[in-house]
Structure formats: structure tokens, C-alpha cells
Amino acid sequence: MRALLFAALLFPLASTAADLELGLTIKDHRFTPAELKVPAGKKIKLVVSNQDSTPEEFESHELNREKVIAGNGKATIYVGPLTPGKYPFFGEFNEKTARGVIIAE
Amino acid sequence: MFGSAIIVFRETLEAALLIGIIAAATRGLSGRNLWLAIGVGAGLAGSLVVAGLTETIADMAEGSGQELFNAAVLGIAVLMLGWHNIWMATHGREMAAQAKSVGNAVRSGQREMSAVAILIALAVLREGSETALFLYGLAASAGSSRASLLGGGLLGLAAGVAAGWALYSGLARIPLRHFFTVTSTLILFLAAGMAGQMARLLVQGDLLHAFSTPLWDSSSLLPMDSLLGNLLHLFAGYEARPSGMQVLFYVATFTIILAGMRWSRTRSPLRSPQTT
Numbered sequence: 001m002r003a004l005l006f007a008a009l010l011f012p013l014a015s016t017a018a019d020l021e022l023g024l025t026i027k028d029h030r031f032t033p034a035e036l037k038v039p040a041g042k043k044i045k046l047v048v049s050n051q052d053s054t055p056e057e058f059e060s061h062e063l064n065r066e067k068v069i070a071g072n073g074k075a076t077i078y079v080g081p082l083t084p085g086k087y088p089f090f091g092e093f094n095e096k097t098a099r100g101v102i103i104a105e
Numbered sequence: 106m107f108g109s110a111i112i113v114f115r116e117t118l119e120a121a122l123l124i125g126i127i128a129a130a131t132r133g134l135s136g137r138n139l140w141l142a143i144g145v146g147a148g149l150a151g152s153l154v155v156a157g158l159t160e161t162i163a164d165m166a167e168g169s170g171q172e173l174f175n176a177a178v179l180g181i182a183v184l185m186l187g188w189h190n191i192w193m194a195t196h197g198r199e200m201a202a203q204a205k206s207v208g209n210a211v212r213s214g215q216r217e218m219s220a221v222a223i224l225i226a227l228a229v230l231r232e233g234s235e236t237a238l239f240l241y242g243l244a245a246s247a248g249s250s251r252a253s254l255l256g257g258g259l260l261g262l263a264a265g266v267a268a269g270w271a272l273y274s275g276l277a278r279i280p281l282r283h284f285f286t287v288t289s290t291l292i293l294f295l296a297a298g299m300a301g302q303m304a305r306l307l308v309q310g311d312l313l314h315a316f317s318t319p320l321w322d323s324s325s326l327l328p329m330d331s332l333l334g335n336l337l338h339l340f341a342g343y344e345a346r347p348s349g350m351q352v353l354f355y356v357a358t359f360t361i362i363l364a365g366m367r368w369s370r371t372r373s374p375l376r377s378p379q380t381t
Contacts (some may be wrong), residue, residue, distance in 0.1 A: 045311070047168070054242035055159065057235070061329045063348045065309055066237055066317065067171060070159040071242065076168030078311040081318060090110065093239055 021074070023047040026056050026069070029094035040084040040104040046077045056098060060089035063102070109243060109257035110264070113236055119339060120148075120232040123226055123295065125269035129276035130193065130288035131221055144222035148229025155230060156237035172310030179225050179303040185224040186296035190289045192217050192288040194366040236262075291340065293362055298342015300358035304351040305344075316349025320369025 017034025019042040025032045027053060038044050051057050053071040060066075063082075067076040079087075082104035124141065152289050155162070155174075162170045196217075236258075242253045279287050307313040324345035326335045335342035342355060 043311075054245055055238040056298065061264075061324070063307060064344065064348065067309065068159065068238060070163060070238070071245070073160045073163060074168070075163055076310075077172070080307055088245075092241060095108070 019043050021047060024048045024100070026050040026052055026098065028052065029054075029056070029091065029097045031089075031091070031100035034100040036100070036101065036102045038080070038082065038102055038104050041081045042070065043071060043080045044082075046079055047074060048077060049074045055093065058089060059092045059093040060102075062087040063089060065089070066092075070084055109239075109254045110198060110261035112239055113258045114264045115259030115261075115310045116236040116239070117262050118268055119313055120228040121265045121269025122272055122339060123228045123269075123357070125272035126276065126291050126295070127189075127225060130275050131180060131218065132277065132284075134218055136215070136218060137221075140218040140222040141225060144225025145229055147222070148226040149233055151230040152233030152237050153248060155234035156241065159234070159238060166312075169310030172306040173312065175231060176303045176306040176312075178231050178309075179212070179299050179306070182224055182227045182231075183296050183300045183303065183358060185220050185227075186292050186299070187358070187365065188220060189217065190292050190296070190362055191365040191369045192341055193285060193289055194369040195372075215316050242372070245306070261318040267342065289366065293359065293366075294341040296362055297355045298338075298340075300353040301342045301344065301347065301351045304354035305348065308348050308350055316353065318348050319346035320349045322346050345349060 004032070005095045014088065020038075021060065022036060022044055024036065024046055027050065048058055048069055050071060050073050055068060055071050055073075056064065056090075057068045058077060063079050065077055065079060067075050067077050082102070084104050087102040089100050091104065103104065123147070128137070128141055131141075131375050159171075164170060166173050200278060239260050240255065243251060243258065246338075276284075276288060304313065308315045308318075322345065327337070327343070327345065329335065329345045334343060334345065344351060347355075
């Protein structure tokens with residue numbers, strides 16, 4: 001009951017749409033572009049498409065994000081609004097090669 | 106080899122620690138091992154199914170299916186953990202106080218144990234599906250290093266299970282007088298941390314407002330990839346850069362379960378002979 005009430009209270013807090021959409025590609029266990037410039041203070045819809053046949057996990061401590069992307073699959077990750085700065089991300093399953101950074105300015 | 110061992114270890118650890126704590130907390134309930142085994146087995150089977158359906162799940166809910174699915178898994182796990190703690194708040198104390206009359210609690214414990222099996226299955230499912238995907242990726246990628254990578258994966262799995270076992274044995278040594286206080290405190294923090302993770306996923310999938318991103322940044326003080334940061338993350342849901350929503354979920358869950366435990370304790374006093 002309390003959980004229900006809590007859920008009802010949270011309902012008006014449902015999110016608003018993203019401000020802009022950006023694409024990111026994984027191929028040969030690398031991200032392209034490896035550097036993404038985004039405006040600060042905006043919510044971004046990041047669409048990651050994995051062109052490798054193996055799965056990858058998009059992870060970033062700085063962005064507080066973590067998501068598995070199937071081989072030859074696509075995934076949507078919402079980030080931000082960000083304060084200006086550098087936000088590195090990596091592919092956990094291929095950490096040596098799969099690295100990138102989001103720069104908010 | 107070492108790299109794949111670490112990844113599998115990290116994925117396994119969370120589920121293994123939870124199983125260790127739950128196994129310790131349900132010590133003395135009849136048929137416990139069977140229920141635990143059912144939970145692990147169902148979780149492993151479910152992992153393979155979920156791993157196979159990754160793409161289908163990901164495409165649901167406009168690309169946020171994975172977040173929704175994982176948040177649901179976490180949500181049910183939080184409910185189960187909360188229920189367990191509230192149930193244990195009375196029964197655990199009784200069992201500790203009169204070890205010989207455990208038989209009574211044992212009979213009423215069967216429903217509780219089936220909930221525990223579900224809980225374990227969900228924990229294994231969540232971590233297991235990612236491990237299965239990772240290992241599948243290794244197996245699918247050609248190369249001479251494949252065997253060594255898979256060997257590393259198995260090594261990581263073994264290390265994760267060993268860590269869970271070590272925690273279980275450590276907890277089992279705690280005197281019965283303090284035992285339920287320790288396990289229920291651990292579970293309380295685990296549940297709150299899971300609720301926080303649930304909020305993080307819902308924010309990541311744009312299903313909930315973030316409130317503030319981040320609410321604070323303690324990454325220079327205690328980074329997530331440090332040993333202490335990692336341990337605190339595993340046991341107490343520590344985040345270096347949590348969103349406001351994450352903190353709200355954490356605090357609310359913590360408070361509600363704690364209140365439930367207090368309520369359950371006062372409602373059924375220690376001296377009452379019949380407890381069902």
C-alpha cells in the first residue's frame with residue numbers, strides 16, 4: 001500500500017523528453033566518434049549501435065551509466081543535463097580498445 | 106585471461122554476496138538448501154533466456170526495455186528483501202531466544218523460503234544474464250586466446266562463488282544473540298542500495314526525472330573504482346555521483362523497511378507462544 005502511494009506520488013515526476021539525439025557506433029570494439037561534444041545543461045538521448053557481432057557494455061562512472069548492448073544491436077541511453085566537463089566512457093567487455101569521452105561545454 | 110576473470114568475478118560477486126547473506130540469514134529453516142538450489146537453478150536458466158532475448162528486451166519501451174526490465178527485477182528483489190527483514194524481525198528474535206522451539210518457526214517458514222528462492226533467482230538472473238552475454242561474446246569471437254579467456258571466465262566465477270562462501274562462513278560464526286541484527290542490517294542496506302540502482306536505471310531509460318545530476322560528487326574523496334568505494338557500493342549501495350532520484354529511492358526504502366521491522370517487532374512481542 002505504501003509502495004503504491006509512493007508510486008502515485010512519483011507519477012508527476014515522470015520525465016520530460018530529451019533535448020537532442022546523438023549517435024555512437026561500436027565497431028571492432030571501438031567507439032566512433034570517440035569524442036562527443038555536447039551542450040551543457042541539456043538532456044541527451046544517446047543512441048549506441050553495436051556493429052560488432054559480440055555484445056558490449058557501455059559504462060561510465062562519471063555519467064553514472066551502465067548498459068549492455070547486444071551484438072548487432074542498438075541501445076538508447078539518456079544522459080544529462082550535464083555540467084561543463086569531461087565524461088569518459090568505456091566498453092566494459094573490451095576495456096582496452098573501447099574508450100571514448102563526452103565533452104559538455 | 107586475467108581481464109575476463111575480473112569481469113566475470115565482478116558480475117558474479119554481487120549475486121554471490123547476496124546469496125551468502127541470505128543463506129546465513131535463513132540458517133536453521135528447514136529445506137533451506139533445497140530452496141536455495143531451486144533459486145540458483147531457476148536464476149541460471151532465466152539468465153540464459155534473458156541473454157538470448159537481450160535484443161528483444163532492449164527494443165521494448167522505445168529502447169528503454171532493458172532498464173525497465175532490470176528495474177522490475179530489482180523492484181521485486183527489494184520487496185522480497187524488505188519482507189524477509191520484517192518477517193525476521195519477529196521470527197529471528199524468537200529463534201535466537203529459544204533455539205529449541207525453532208520447529209514452530211520452521212513450519213511457518215516455508216512461505217518465507219519460497220520468497221527467498223525467488224529472491225535468489227532474481228539476483229542470479231540479473232548478474233547471470235550479463236555474464237552469459239559476456240561469455241557468449243568470448244566464445245563467438247575467433248582466436249587462439251579463446252580457451253584462455255573462457256578459462257579466465259571460469260576462474261572469475263569460482264572466485265565470486267568463493268567470496269560468497271567466505272561471507273557466509275564469516276556470518277555463520279557470529280553468535281546467535283547478535284546474528285539477526287547483523288544479517289538484517291546488511292539486508293536493509295542491500296535493499297536500499299538496490300532501490301537506488303532501480304532509480305538509476307529508470308532515470309537512464311528516461312522513465313523518471315533525475316531531479317539533480319548529480320546530487321553530489323564524492324568521486325575525488327571516494328572513487329567508485331577504489332576498493333573501499335566498490336565494497337561500499339556492493340554492500341550499501343554507495344554511489345559517487347548519485348542523482349537526486351536515486352537518493353530519494355534509497356532513503357525511502359531504508360525508512361520504510363526499518364519502520365516495518367519496528368512495527369513487526371512491537372506487534373508480536375517476544376513472549377507470545379504462538380507465532381504464525
